[in-house]
Amino acid sequence: MDTDLPLMSAIIPVYNRPNQCLEAVKSVLAQSYRPLELIIGDDGSEDNTLDVIRAYLKDYDGDISVQVLELDHSGYPGAVRNSCAEKAGGRFLAFLDSDDLWRPDKLLHQYDALRKNTPDCLISHTREEWNREGRIISQAGMDHKREGFLFPDALKKCIIGPSTVMIEADLYRRTRGFRRDLEIAEDYEYWLRLTAEQTVAFLDEPLTIKRAGHGDQLSEKYGQIEIFRIRGLKDLVDQEFFSPELQKPAARELSRKCSVYGRGCLKRGKSEEGQEYLDLAGYYEVIAQS
Numbered sequence: 001m002d003t004d005l006p007l008m009s010a011i012i013p014v015y016n017r018p019n020q021c022l023e024a025v026k027s028v029l030a031q032s033y034r035p036l037e038l039i040i041g042d043d044g045s046e047d048n049t050l051d052v053i054r055a056y057l058k059d060y061d062g063d064i065s066v067q068v069l070e071l072d073h074s075g076y077p078g079a080v081r082n083s084c085a086e087k088a089g090g091r092f093l094a095f096l097d098s099d100d101l102w103r104p105d106k107l108l109h110q111y112d113a114l115r116k117n118t119p120d121c122l123i124s125h126t127r128e129e130w131n132r133e134g135r136i137i138s139q140a141g142m143d144h145k146r147e148g149f150l151f152p153d154a155l156k157k158c159i160i161g162p163s164t165v166m167i168e169a170d171l172y173r174r175t176r177g178f179r180r181d182l183e184i185a186e187d188y189e190y191w192l193r194l195t196a197e198q199t200v201a202f203l204d205e206p207l208t209i210k211r212a213g214h215g216d217q218l219s220e221k222y223g224q225i226e227i228f229r230i231r232g233l234k235d236l237v238d239q240e241f242f243s244p245e246l247q248k249p250a251a252r253e254l255s256r257k258c259s260v261y262g263r264g265c266l267k268r269g270k271s272e273e274g275q276e277y278l279d280l281a282g283y284y285e286v287i288a289q290s
Contacts, residue, residue: 007035008107009090009169013080014098015043015073018052020211021098025053028096029064033107037065039087041080044073078178078186081162085169085177093169099211100163106207110166113203122168123194124201125160128210147202151195151246155233155253158188160200164208171198182232184225189232192250196242230257230277237284252288255281 010028014021021040028038042050050070057066071083077097085093094107106126114124125146144153153159175193178186194200233254236242242250262277 005033005035005111006091007037007089008033008092008094008111008166009085009088010036010038010094010096010107011041011081011084011088012038012096012098013041013043013077013084014045014049014053015075015080016045016047016049017098018045018047018049021049022052022056024096024098024101025056027101027103029060029062029066030104031064031102031107032105033111034063036107037067037088037090039067039069039084041069041071041084043071043075043077043080046073074180075183076180076186078182078190079180082177082180085172088169091169092166093172094166095162097163100161101209101211102163103207103209107166109205109207110203114166114201117201121199121201122171123198124166124203125164126203126207127205128161128164128208129206130210130212132212146200146204148199149195150200151192152249154188154191154195155250157229158185158191160187160191161208161210162187163210167194179232182228185228185232188229189236192233192236193241196246226257226261230254230261233257234280237287248288248290251284255284255288258284 010031012021012024012028014024025038025040028036040053042053050068053068057068060066067087069083069087071080074080081095092111094110096102110124110126114121117124144156144159146159150159171194175190178190182189233250237247237250237254240247258277259281262274262281265271265274265277
């Protein structure tokens with residue numbers, strides 16, 4: 001192994017998820033990449049999550065430095081990731097949700113792939129294996145672009161899994177990381193900001209295992225997440241965050257999302273909310289055509 005590899009900081013945010021988080025922690029400690037540190041951010045868990053993690057770490061005698069941050073509960077994954085990133089000493093950050101797993105060579109293969117890309121490519125992601133209650137879910141229909149300039153595809157939906165990402169720490173801090181006030185779709189919003197300015201590398205290996213279908217996921221809590229994506233995209237369009245050439249497609253996609261959501265509200269008998277979003281759809285379509 002290259003002895004001149006930079007320090008990597010792995011970050012796990014967790015809330016009330018002891019057993020799955022422990023498995024995630026073990027998947028980090030099993031990484032072949034060195035040097036590596038692990039920072040676990042506990043978002044004020046009210047169960048035995050911290051006890052389980054600390055009991056395991058007490059007997060850990062490996063060469064990976066581990067920090068456990070006890071944070072006041074916020075309910076915002078982005079805020080927890082950002083708090084961990086503030087403590088990170090690595091040149092690169094790699095995020096792992098507490099219900100996901102990494103394969104042992106994930107970081108090593110991903111860094112090698114990133115290093116082979118152009119010097120100005122500072123963020124990469126890997127293919128995921130989607131596992132729902134032990135059953136692997138096919139991704140055959142996922143035909144979006146995965147590397148290079150991703151902004152047009154990133155507008156439509158979240159096309160980068162947080163647990164797959166490796167990003168230069170300086171870039172993360174310069175772009176202020178994830179929003180601290182979005183409970184869901186904070187990743188969608190952040191990837192929009194990044195892909196508007198950065199190219200993205202992709203490693204076509206299923207080095208990340210995404211586990212879904214358990215009831216404590218926020219997407220399961222609300223049943224749908226599009227309203228959160230609308231909020232994130234709307235704020236960026238309203239702030240004129242994007243360059244003029246990207247502002248119009250962003251406004252057009254926002255108009256489309258508002259229209260779809262508004263029509264859905266009308267079908268569910270929510271006439272006032274539905275009309276509000278249909279009006280917004282018209283407003284942002286005018287911006288897109290201006």
